[in-house]
Amino acid sequence: MEQGLTLAQYTSEYAGTDPQRQAVAAAIDAIAEASVELSDLIGHGALAGITGQAQGSNNADGDVQKDLDVRCDEIVTAALQKLPFAALASEESETLVLGDPNAPISVAFDPLDGSSNIDTNMTVGTIFSIIPNQPGVAPFTAPGTVQLAAGFVVYGPQTSLVVTVGDGVDIFTLDREARVYRCIRHKVQIPKDTPEFAINASNHRHWEQPVRDFVEECIAGADGPRSKDFNMRWIGSLVAEAYRILTRGGVFLYPGDSRPGYADGRLRLLYEVHPMAFIIEQAGGGASTGRERVLELSAKNIHQRAPLIMGSTDKVDRIELLHNDPDAASRTAPLFARRGLFRV
Ligand SMILES: O=P(O)(O)OC[C@H]1O[C@](O)(COP(=O)(O)O)[C@@H](O)[C@@H]1O
Numbered sequence: 001m002e003q004g005l006t007l008a009q010y011t012s013e014y015a016g017t018d019p020q021r022q023a024v025a026a027a028i029d030a031i032a033e034a035s036v037e038l039s040d041l042i043g044h045g046a047l048a049g050i051t052g053q054a055q056g057s058n059n060a061d062g063d064v065q066k067d068l069d070v071r072c073d074e075i076v077t078a079a080l081q082k083l084p085f086a087a088l089a090s091e092e093s094e095t096l097v098l099g100d101p102n103a104p105i106s107v108a109f110d111p112l113d114g115s116s117n118i119d120t121n122m123t124v125g126t127i128f129s130i131i132p133n134q135p136g137v138a139p140f141t142a143p144g145t146v147q148l149a150a151g152f153v154v155y156g157p158q159t160s161l162v163v164t165v166g167d168g169v170d171i172f173t174l175d176r177e178a179r180v181y182r183c184i185r186h187k188v189q190i191p192k193d194t195p196e197f198a199i200n201a202s203n204h205r206h207w208e209q210p211v212r213d214f215v216e217e218c219i220a221g222a223d224g225p226r227s228k229d230f231n232m233r234w235i236g237s238l239v240a241e242a243y244r245i246l247t248r249g250g251v252f253l254y255p256g257d258s259r260p261g262y263a264d265g266r267l268r269l270l271y272e273v274h275p276m277a278f279i280i281e282q283a284g285g286g287a288s289t290g291r292e293r294v295l296e297l298s299a300k301n302i303h304q305r306a307p308l309i310m311g312s313t314d315k316v317d318r319i320e321l322l323h324n325d326p327d328a329a330s331r332t333a334p335l336f337a338r339r340g341l342f343r344v
């Protein structure tokens with residue numbers, strides 16, 4: 001695919017004459033169109049009447065809803081409602097929006113990810129997952145492996161849309177003058193050896209031992225079992241973290257922890273964890289709960305949470321090993337101590 005190709009050309013090439021693909025392509029186009037409006041709104045902030053203030057309401061997961069959460073939800077929902085869909089699941093809506101039960105697809109989305117940071121002028125985004133509809137089967141009950149397409153938009157210094165239709169990952173950047181997305185990277189592959197990790201370290205005391213062991217290994221740097229100095233990043237915005245991993249590599253962790261309500265972490269399976277896992281795997285990376293592949297999970301309710309550990313496979317594999325083999329950390333620890341001794 002040529003650089004500069006527009007998203008509309010890409011989706012129409014993918015759609016061909018297959019009705020399900022046409023529905024997927026139309027949904028991607030609709031979200032992209034809505035995101036151009038969202039990009040304007042977010043870019044203008046207070047000048048467009050957006051205060052970033054709480055609305056006095058909470059979403060289904062208990063998060064405080066901001067004016068921009070509500071506005072973004074209205075815009076994305078309205079764009080998708082013009083198309084044939086069986087069901088829509090939004091972070092900001094307690095229940096599903098039901099459409100035509102015989103339509104070929106359903107869509108789950110997080111209209112505004114990272115919104116707790118909106119008043120600090122940080123990167124936020126929109127995440128989506130498109131799944132096939134099977135008439136007679138409850139929507140959003142299948143594992144993440146059934147996804148037909150997934151993507152996210154980052155509203156950063158550039159507005160960019162990352163997408164997979166199951167054949168690699170492509171990135172498009174918004175050409176603000178022409179108001180179209182143009183391809184800037186085709187078949188993105190996650191760099192393999194980047195020594196970077198991202199986790200909210202303020203939760204250290206609540207983590208399980210395998211997560212502590214991994215972070216200890218990273219912090220020990222060149223003196224530790226990984227024999228490399230690591231850099232730490234935490235933006236607090238999943239879309240920005242995912243974009244960084246696709247560009248620069250490394251690993252991101254939002255594990256389960258012992259805080260009340262956080263046994264499965266913070267991120268929601270259908271519209272955050274499944275789409276990110278699909279994208280990261282399609283870019284040659286791994287996505288795990290720490291114990292199993294995230295795409296094998298099925299949701300029992302639409303706002304269900306799931307742990308997410310994603311990034312380059314060597315790091316995700318190491319974290320899985322630390323979870324699944326209780327002796328893995330102690331096997332490397334003596335070596336680490338010995339090397340320490342040799343150094344003094
Ligand atoms: O504040 P915490 O616990 O570090 O959580 C940060 C995470 O929460 C999120 O903001 C959750 O998404 P929403 O903003 O859509 O609720 C992620 O973007 C981010 O990775």
Ligand SMILES: [Mg+2]
Nearest residue numbers: 110112113114
């Ligand atoms: Mg989110």
Ligand SMILES: [Mg+2]
Nearest residue numbers: 091110112113
């Ligand atoms: Mg959100």
